[in-house]
Amino acid sequence: MDIILKNANVAHRDEPVRNADIAIKGETIAAVEANITAEAGQTIDCGGRLVSGSLIDAHVHLDAVLAAGLERDNQSGTLHEGIEIWTDFKPKRTVEAIKERARRAIDWEVAQGAGFIRTHADVCDDAQLSTQALVELRDELRDRVDIQIVAFPQVGIKSFPGGEKQMRDSLDMGADVVGGIPHNEVTREAGHASVMFIFDEAEKRGLKIDVHCDEVDDSHARFLEVMVEQTFQRGMGASVTASHCVAMHSYNNAYAYRLMGWVARSELNVTANPFDNIILQAREDSYPKRRGMTRGKELLQAGVNVGIGHDSIMDPWYPLGRGDMVDAASLALHVCQMSGVEEIDTCFDMITWRNAQNLGLENYGVASGAQADLVIFDAASKADVLRINPACTHVFKRGQLVSETKPAESTVMGGRVDFTRGN
Ligand code: FE2
Numbered sequence: 001m002d003i004i005l006k007n008a009n010v011a012h013r014d015e016p017v018r019n020a021d022i023a024i025k026g027e028t029i030a031a032v033e034a035n036i037t038a039e040a041g042q043t044i045d046c047g048g049r050l051v052s053g054s055l056i057d058a059h060v061h062l063d064a065v066l067a068a069g070l071e072r073d074n075q076s077g078t079l080h081e082g083i084e085i086w087t088d089f090k091p092k093r094t095v096e097a098i099k100e101r102a103r104r105a106i107d108w109e110v111a112q113g114a115g116f117i118r119t120h121a122d123v124c125d126d127a128q129l130s131t132q133a134l135v136e137l138r139d140e141l142r143d144r145v146d147i148q149i150v151a152f153p154q155v156g157i158k159s160f161p162g163g164e165k166q167m168r169d170s171l172d173m174g175a176d177v178v179g180g181i182p183h184n185e186v187t188r189e190a191g192h193a194s195v196m197f198i199f200d201e202a203e204k205r206g207l208k209i210d211v212h213c214d215e216v217d218d219s220h221a222r223f224l225e226v227m228v229e230q231t232f233q234r235g236m237g238a239s240v241t242a243s244h245c246v247a248m249h250s251y252n253n254a255y256a257y258r259l260m261g262w263v264a265r266s267e268l269n270v271t272a273n274p275f276d277n278i279i280l281q282a283r284e285d286s287y288p289k290r291r292g293m294t295r296g297k298e299l300l301q302a303g304v305n306v307g308i309g310h311d312s313i314m315d316p317w318y319p320l321g322r323g324d325m326v327d328a329a330s331l332a333l334h335v336c337q338m339s340g341v342e343e344i345d346t347c348f349d350m351i352t353w354r355n356a357q358n359l360g361l362e363n364y365g366v367a368s369g370a371q372a373d374l375v376i377f378d379a380a381s382k383a384d385v386l387r388i389n390p391a392c393t394h395v396f397k398r399g400q401l402v403s404e405t406k407p408a409e410s411t412v413m414g415g416r417v418d419f420t421r422g423n
Contacts (some may be wrong), residue, residue, distance in 0.1 A: 001024065001025050001030060001036075001039065001040040001041070002024055002025055002040065002041050002042070002399060003024040003043070003044070003372075003396075003401075004022070004023050004024070004036055004044075005021065005022040005043075005051055005374070005376065006036075006043060006045045006046060007020075007021070007045055008020055008021070008046040008050070008051035009048055009049065009050045009380055009381065010022070010032060011050055011051065011052035011053070011348070011366065011382055012365075012366065013349065013353055016050070016381065016382070018048075019048070020032050020034060021033065021034065021035060021036040022051060022374070023036050023038060024396070024399045025399070026372075026399055027371060027372055027399045028369065028370070028371060028372055028399065029366065029367060029368055029369065029371075030368065031368050032366055032368055044376070046376055048380055049376055049378060049379065049380060049393070050376075050379055050381060050384075051374055051375070051377075052113075052348075052352055052366065052375050052377065053115075053352050053353065053356065053365045053366055053370070053375075054114060054115025054116060054364075054374065054375055054395070054396075054397070055109075055113040055114045055115065055325045055326070055351050055352060056114065056115070056118075056307070056325070056351060056352060056356055056358075056359065057109055057116070057117045057118065057309055057325055057351075057355075058241075058271045058307040058309045058355040058358050058359060059120070059210070059271045059273055059308075059310070059311055060105075060119050060120070060309055060311060060312075060313065061119065061122070061311065061315060062106070062117070062119040062120075062134060062137075062147075063119070063121050063129075063133060063134060064086065064122070064312070064315035064316065064317075065101055065102055065105040065313040065314060065315055066101040066104060066105060066313065067086075067089060067101065067314070067315050067316060068314040068318075068319040069319070071086075071088050071089035071092070072085060073319075074316055074317070074319065077319075078280070078283055079280045081316075082315075082316040082317035082318075083154075083317075085316040086122075086154070086316045089316070090122070090124075090125055091125070094129070095129055095133045098129060098130065098133035098134075099136060099137055102134065102137055105313045105314075105323050106137070106141060106144070106323075107144075108323035108324075110144050110145055110397075110403050111392065111403045111405060112322075112323060112324050112325065112326070113325065113326070113377070113395055114145065114323070114325055115145060115146065115373040115375075115395070115397055116145065116148075116355070116356070116359060116364075117145055117146075117147050117148070118147075118148040118149075118210065118309070118359055119134055119147060119148070119149055119150065120149075120150045120152035120179055120210075121134045121149050121150065121151060121152055121170060121175060122152055122154045123151050123152060123153050123166045123169070123170040123175075123179075124153055124155040124156075124166055126162070126166065128169055128170055128173060131151065131169075131173045131174070131175055132173065134149050135149065135173055135174045138174075143397065143400070143402070144397050144402045144403075146361075146373075148176045148208075148359060149177065150175065150178070150179040150210045151167055151170035151175035151178060152179035152181070153167055153180060153181055153194075154181065155181075155184065156181055156185045156186075156190070156194065157180060157185070157194040157197055157198075158190040158191075158194045159186045159190050164197060167201065168201070171201065171205060176208070177207055177208045177209065177210045178198050178201050178202040178207050178208070178209050179210055179211060179212065180195065180197075180198040180209075180212065180213075181194075181215075182195050182211065182213065182223040182226070183212075183213070183215060183216050183218075183221045183247070184212075192226055195211070195226045195230060196230070198211060199230045199236070202236070208239045208240070208241070209227075209239065209240045209241065210240075210241040210242075210243055210271070211223075211227060211242055212244055213242040213243060213244060213245050214242075214244065214245050214246065214247035215244035215246055215247075216246070216247055217246070217250055217282055217285075217290065217292065218247055219251050219252070220247075221247035224242050224245055224248065224259065224263065225262070227240065227242050228262045228263055228268055231266040231267070231268045232265075237266065237267040237268070238267045238268070238269060238305070238357065238360070239360060240266075240269070241269040241270070241358055242269070242270050242271070243271040243309065244272070244273055244294065245270055245272075245294040246277050246281050246292050246293060248294050248295050249292060249294060249295065250290060256298075257298075260295070260298060260299055260304065261302060263299065263304050264303040264304045267305075268304075269304075269305045269307060269358040270294060270296075270304055270305070270306045271306075271307050271308065271309050271358060272293060272294050272296050272309070272336075273308070273309045273310070273311035274328055274331040274332045274335055275311055275312060275318055275320070275328060275331060276312050276317060276318050277294075277311075278291060278293060278331065279318060280318070281293075291335055293335050294306075295336075296332060297336040297337065297343070300346060305354055305357050306350060307350050307351070307357075307358040308328050308329055308332055308350045308351050308355065309328070310328050324389070325351045326385060326386065328351065329348060329350055329351045329386060330347070330389065332347055333347040341383070344386055348382035348383075348385060348386060349382075353365060371398060372396055373397055374396040375392050375395050376392065376394040376395075377390050377391075377392060377393070378391045378392075378393050378407040379420075384420065388419050390407065390419075391405040391406065391407040391408070392405055
């Protein structure tokens with residue numbers, strides 16, 4: 001064996017497996033069982049700490065990260081002003097500058113446990129700078145992270161000339177997933193037509209779909225039902241993802257519950273993006289003010305696979321963030337009011353195996369035969385990861401140690417502070 005992790009609490013879908021050893025050979029997990037006695041090049045004693053499959057960011061815009069303030073600051077903090085800033089900034093970028101900013105943010109994510117990232121690339125640019133930069137990075141950074149690229153039409157596909165060509169150009173250059181933004185098209189008919197274009201391209205090319213869907217406070221934004229219907233019609237099931245779906249927050253309950261049943265039956269995935277949604281939505285509300293998140297808890301209860309994305313990291317829409325998926329899950333936990341004991345664990349699952357299912361990852365998880373993409377947390381349980389947000393002491397990608405973090409140490413009056421409850 002190359003590496004053996006001893007005495008781990010293994011984060012599984014359901015109950016954790018306590019005090020297991022994990023053997024890694026090459027890029028693969030060779031065994032997960034008690035008391036592995038084989039020789040190994042390196043042995044790490046986990047001392048009961050939680051070992052999980054890599055964290056997964058299911059939705060981020062790596063072509064915009066760290067661009068906050070470069071063109072000008074977003075003074076109002078609104079989505080509208082962010083789009084104006086982005087439109088002015090976009091043509092001034094270079095491929096190298098996009099890559100440099102994205103590289104930095106990717107390393108932030110990796111240091112905090114992420115091993116898989118699905119990024120959107122803005123295709124509304126004839127030069128396709130975003131797609132080019134991210135396709136290059138996908139290969140260059142394969143040693144530390146697996147990246148999926150979504151061809152994302154920030155402005156829309158149908159509502160201006162050349163939109164369809166820009167989408168096809170990005171997909172021809174190597175984008176992995178077909179994106180969209182139907183609620184941003186000028187009319188409902190154009191939005192509907194854009195969904196048809198997205199499904200046609202995906203079906204023709206054998207690609208997955210991930211659409212910014214109903215990311216508005218308007219209860220009349222109902223493109224999720226169109227996506228569900230097309231997912232059924234074409235039998236595309238779990239290869240389809242609807243991101244955001246925040247209009248669902250404002251739907252009447254009768255419609256929302258009927259729709260959630262159809263979403264579950266279609267097997268379509270939903271990605272929630274708590275950072276951006278909570279801060280950008282419902283800006284026109286007075287009080288009471290809507291939360292602007294999709295109905296994460298109720299979707300899960302209906303049997304829908306819901307995952308989480310970071311969405312923005314210091315970009316024109318959101319000046320904060322450090323690529324911390326545990327922080328994103330913690331925010332979702334609070335906003336969706338998922339503080340039941342099992343619900344807290346589910347929030348951890350949303351940045352691990354639920355996102356893996358969302359992204360269609362095969363060979364994910366802490367199991368014999370899986371790709372050795374693992375994180376050791378300086379905490380013993382999923383719930384403590386969410387409560388403490390501990391260091392990811394060791395992060396492995398394909399069996400290689402790619403990141404190490406020393407846990408912070410605090411003292412009070414000379415005594416070491418322990419953030420566990422103790423006995
Ligand atoms: Fe997004």
